[in-house]
Amino acid sequence: MIKATPILEVRDLRKSYGKVKAVDGISFAVREGSCFGILGPNGAGKTTAIEVIETIHDPDSGTILYRGEAVARSFKENIGIQFQDTSLQEFLTVRETLELFSKLYPRPRPMDEIIADCSLEEFIDRDNRKLSGGQRQRMLLGIALVNNPDLLFLDEPTTGLDPHARRNFWRLVQGIKAQGKTVILTTHYMDEAEYLCDDIIVMDHGHIIESGRPRELLLKHFGEAVIRVPEAAVPAGAAFSCPAESEEGFVSLTCADTDATLRELVAAGVDLRGVLVERRNLDDLFLKLTGSGLD
Template structure:
């Protein structure tokens, strides 16, 4: 089966700034491909190269077997990261406007229902909440019933219930054969929606695979977090690696103790050990590795290096994506 979306060794520079550095991927028909990575990694530039709004310096991009600029636009749906439709149109009028750009569009009211705004069609865009506005924007990418859908951070600013509405919609579209490439900073979103995930850092895809495969390879071990001020020596009798968390992440308090490579059945032994030593603790939590652990393992080092550069700027690739978003090089 030939890929529906293909990028081969894409390179893109904006002056001295490298946006893409040999990025390659392939997405099959009906597949949802999630693109993750730090701010400024080149995700928006890659999406623009694949949709024909940015011309790469070298390499090749193909969608539906053609160059992005040669595709029948009725077959393509695109939601940019930054999208500001006219404020003084209602949600229904906006979707009707975008529907009018295509030969065989969907009914705007049906699209409103799909994005959970069936009761808000007459509300001016400027009077909608930020999350509702974003859902209208998602709808604008669907009015032509595209075969291939590009979504650049589709659920930014949408509340949890609305986010799940959009997730179900994307799942239904993929089940119906639509090919979807989406970018996101929400690891739960990527883990739920994506058949495969690609991690982009510094303009290159450094890892690709199913969420489960990436977690198995890069996610590390299960862990028990113990919120305690006790010294690490208090855990010396445990047959598990133990470390102090100096910089808390994902809700883990600074200074907590993490016991690695531990299964749920072994937690009682840790508790018994703490109580036998009269060690006080304020909380226990056990977790298996997930896609966020993969992201942190592969991208966090790059992010730290970027912020530690001279002048404290992480601007290299972020500036590149800002230029791409502004359409500096079409």
């Protein structure tokens, strides 16, 4: 099978601010048409990494390849950016704001397509300072799409939105992906990463500490399921073939084969009442890898 050239490849990228190694030698590749998630606690280096890739800041060292070639001036015409923080020209409506950004590009995307893709109809003639959080993020997504980019960078696009607005935003991202565009997304919401991302990297202190497809990573770290047996239900001296850990009054078994482990429990004489079969999610993985909560 011929492996397609990644739309973006990053090799040993580094960027320091004084003594802080914000990005400390990261390498990864992004498949065309995929959604690539960059996860990590506050200060991990996510924004620095994507802003260097977006050519907003110069790297100290490292290589960035777009479709297999070193990024050139034209790279900016192929990408769209939704920044973590954005200030906008005041006293403009949403439509006027989009038009202003459209003028910066030689071949802007037709306005009606952007309005439809980002669900902007309802507030298109409203002052851009009078939007709800969710509406503002949708407008910023629209701005990122004005040049009809192949590659879209979204830096924490749903932070602070209510659950309904977040889901709405996910649908828009899915729609954009369905058009064949590639999305690079940073997020603190693990459910978002699980829902949207085909591949993820987890960063901490400027390094990549884990990478892969969400499902494969969960399988690697937590097996097929975690079976939790109340400690009181485990006969003295019982031993199990999968890794076991005591936590909160339960023995947690990380098992590769749920069926086999349950049979093993029965054979060991374990009373199955009170036994829990749980699937771990990216939140659990994040906590395991970074050893901290999200603040």
